[in-house]
Amino acid sequence: MPAEAAASCSGLVKIYWTATGEVHALKGVDVVFPAAAVSAVVGPSGSGKSSLLRILAALDRPTAGQVQIGGVQLSGLSVTRLRRVRRRLLGYVFQRPADNLIPYLTVAEHLRLAARLRGGRAAAGGDGGELLELLGLADRRHHRPRELSGGEQQRLAFARAVVGDPPLVVADEPTAELDRAAGAALLAAVGALAARGTALVLATHDPAVVALSERTLYLRHGAMEAEATRQEALSVIDEAGRVQLPPEALGLFPDRRARIGVEEGRVWIGPP
Amino acid sequence: MSAEGFGEPQGGAPIGQVVVEAAGLRKSYRRGPEEVLALRQADLTLRAGELVALVGPSGSGKTTLLNLLCGWERPDGGRLTGPAAPDGGAPPWGKVAVVPQDLGLVDELSVAENVQLPLWLAGRLEGGRAEAAALLERLVLARHGDRLPAEVSLGERQRVALARAMVVGPRLLLADEPTGHQDADWATAVFDAMAALAAEGSCCLVATHSDELLAKVDRVLTIGDGRLPADAGGGSSGGG
Numbered sequence: 001m002p003a004e005a006a007a008s009c010s011g012l013v014k015i016y017w018t019a020t021g022e023v024h025a026l027k028g029v030d031v032v033f034p035a036a037a038v039s040a041v042v043g044p045s046g047s048g049k050s051s052l053l054r055i056l057a058a059l060d061r062p063t064a065g066q067v068q069i070g071g072v073q074l075s076g077l078s079v080t081r082l083r084r085v086r087r088r089l090l091g092y093v094f095q096r097p098a099d100n101l102i103p104y105l106t107v108a109e110h111l112r113l114a115a116r117l118r119g120g121r122a123a124a125g126g127d128g129g130e131l132l133e134l135l136g137l138a139d140r141r142h143h144r145p146r147e148l149s150g151g152e153q154q155r156l157a158f159a160r161a162v163v164g165d166p167p168l169v170v171a172d173e174p175t176a177e178l179d180r181a182a183g184a185a186l187l188a189a190v191g192a193l194a195a196r197g198t199a200l201v202l203a204t205h206d207p208a209v210v211a212l213s214e215r216t217l218y219l220r221h222g223a224m225e226a227e228a229t230r231q232e233a234l235s236v237i238d239e240a241g242r243v244q245l246p247p248e249a250l251g252l253f254p255d256r257r258a259r260i261g262v263e264e265g266r267v268w269i270g271p272p
Numbered sequence: 273m274s275a276e277g278f279g280e281p282q283g284g285a286p287i288g289q290v291v292v293e294a295a296g297l298r299k300s301y302r303r304g305p306e307e308v309l310a311l312r313q314a315d316l317t318l319r320a321g322e323l324v325a326l327v328g329p330s331g332s333g334k335t336t337l338l339n340l341l342c343g344w345e346r347p348d349g350g351r352l353t354g355p356a357a358p359d360g361g362a363p364p365w366g367k368v369a370v371v372p373q374d375l376g377l378v379d380e381l382s383v384a385e386n387v388q389l390p391l392w393l394a395g396r397l398e399g400g401r402a403e404a405a406a407l408l409e410r411l412v413l414a415r416h417g418d419r420l421p422a423e424v425s426l427g428e429r430q431r432v433a434l435a436r437a438m439v440v441g442p443r444l445l446l447a448d449e450p451t452g453h454q455d456a457d458w459a460t461a462v463f464d465a466m467a468a469l470a471a472e473g474s475c476c477l478v479a480t481h482s483d484e485l486l487a488k489v490d491r492v493l494t495i496g497d498g499r500l501p502a503d504a505g506g507g508s509s510g511g512g
Contacts (some may be wrong), residue, residue: 086380087380102376102378103344103376105369105393109393112393116382144344146344151407
């Protein structure tokens, strides 16, 4: 894992057993999340987004493969140690603003509690005033969640998640329940939070989130199809040498068989 | 330590002192195009040292009244004086502690830590540990202290929420159906615990459906169709 990586996954496989058989939600995903960057994870429903997110957030374990967060290898950890990793190294933001907050705590109390849970230096830290300033919540310190708008609630959820500067914060469609203006305000805040050093990974359908992200990861059928930066989009070749063809190219191969050739540093692929 | 949120524990007031006085409280909500009058007219007086039951059918306005009394919502009309008088801002937990129907426990904190949370936020954890431990013993089964809320039963979670509300010795405790998930023995224990808190000078108002527990309370307030009959306060206005 490169020194600057906040988190990395290799060979992630997730299989669910249901009444109708096995569901292979992740089929060998390799990905590295650099520190201090916003990454978007996109893909149609059923692509494995949620499975990847839950595993990254240590809320679920992979069937096979490895996950490292902030240099800590998660596989083999006991339930208690995994809980400690979640407290110290991870933040998680749910889609529904209310699910992230505690109704009877004020904004300032949410941050004090988060700092306490984080432990270490964070527990002895200040009152989160700087963070509230950054997120435009400074004049809401003494309010409780029901006195906040949905957008303010979700900004508070992010504030809570980044208290103590954990290496990784994972958010599941954080703008899905916000109107456009509130979503834009949240995204501006998310960018500012990443600049403090935390890697933010956002599962999303929202083009505004993709536009904000330094990197976008495209998942399809449980595999990483492509990885795009603001400059270019690249297909992903996994450890077994597999590449996913875009759906429009798949039409050329009704029998799912192809000829592949290598010429002058290029690979070509055509129907037989 | 701070005047916000949980704030300083207040403890009970001298027995008999008026804690809440409300007259003509009104509250309506918008539900789509229509306006729903959840509370038409509520008059009540609550005093320190009382354990009072609030009974009435579903939709009669019980939860709305509790939300007004704890300062989570503001009345549209009427007069309300008490620890959560509508002067802006939520009252500190030491003044008004609640056991909401949805409990509101912190998932990431253990059972024991949830109970200690109000003490910690009030900067009083060291002095209050023994009290928190005694409440755990009494209500929650101390052996579950290290578990997460998700790892204990719903009934146990409900008792955790009650212990969390009681631990600061609030001036006013508001509990919304706190025995909804308790078997008969535990329901009795829950009411006994609230009676003991009232004996120390707190005022406890409990919304309940449980008729057999009404014998345990000092007074019963009956709410129906958004109306709570005027109550002289102090005297008996019903009974088990």
